[in-house]
Amino acid sequence: MEIYYAKSPEDALRRMTDKLIKIMQSKPGLVPFNLALSGGSTAQRIFALWQEEYKQQIDWNRIRFYWVDERCVSPEDDESNFKHADQQLFRPIGIPRTHIYRIFGEKDPSMEANRYSELINQQLPKKNGLPYFDAIILGIGLDGHTASIFSSCNFLLNDTRSYAVAVHPESKQLRITLTGPVILNSTPLLVPVIGENKKAIFERLLEARTITESFPAACIMYRAASTSVFTDIKER
Numbered sequence: 001m002e003i004y005y006a007k008s009p010e011d012a013l014r015r016m017t018d019k020l021i022k023i024m025q026s027k028p029g030l031v032p033f034n035l036a037l038s039g040g041s042t043a044q045r046i047f048a049l050w051q052e053e054y055k056q057q058i059d060w061n062r063i064r065f066y067w068v069d070e071r072c073v074s075p076e077d078d079e080s081n082f083k084h085a086d087q088q089l090f091r092p093i094g095i096p097r098t099h100i101y102r103i104f105g106e107k108d109p110s111m112e113a114n115r116y117s118e119l120i121n122q123q124l125p126k127k128n129g130l131p132y133f134d135a136i137i138l139g140i141g142l143d144g145h146t147a148s149i150f151s152s153c154n155f156l157l158n159d160t161r162s163y164a165v166a167v168h169p170e171s172k173q174l175r176i177t178l179t180g181p182v183i184l185n186s187t188p189l190l191v192p193v194i195g196e197n198k199k200a201i202f203e204r205l206l207e208a209r210t211i212t213e214s215f216p217a218a219c220i221m222y223r224a225a226s227t228s229v230f231t232d233i234k235e236r
């Protein structure tokens, strides 16, 4: 796991974006470039930055957009991961709708997890017998979850399905999440860890010498072949 320390949240996100651009440039013939997005507040800051500063710098037309997770709500709901990407990125940049593969959070969760698993099985190339994304932007929650794999549903770290239903441990909100095997098959993982409120979990991540399944983000980030963390938290 490599860690890039930046002096501000925006700088950390710029470094992450520059890395993404380099990854894309290192595979010039690779069309489409399949990118899985996360949701939450960090993703919203990324979309705002991309819209403001990267409109001309990213080869948007090559990218096909997928999600690592979605909340089981309608696409108009403020909780929808798709809604924020759509409002802050896709519409302002003018991404063709055919390049966007959203998870239908408004549909029956189990059926939708199966449909989306099937979709990525058909759309994505495979290695090790599993589909893979060309890059994943992966978040880390304050409680150590990643995607929507919480410690209370850590069996999803080893689930054989590509996407499955998860339950938020406190709100009980249903989620659809990418599972561990496909995340680990899809490196590089680009992990933004932004803001003072992430300091405690970031330090726990750095100290997590023994990877326990009660800390899903550590399980994924230490096991992945390539994880790059971008943070504005000061180096100790």
Ligand SMILES: O=C1O[C@H](COP(=O)(O)O)[C@@H](O)[C@H](O)[C@H]1O
Residues within 6 Å of the ligand: 037, 038, 039, 040, 041, 042, 043, 068, 069, 070, 071, 081, 138, 139, 140, 141, 142, 146, 147, 148
């Ligand atoms: O619930 C979620 O949380 C994580 C972290 O989000 P953030 O608000 O702390 O940036 C996110 O990566 C995930 O996609 C999202 O659904």
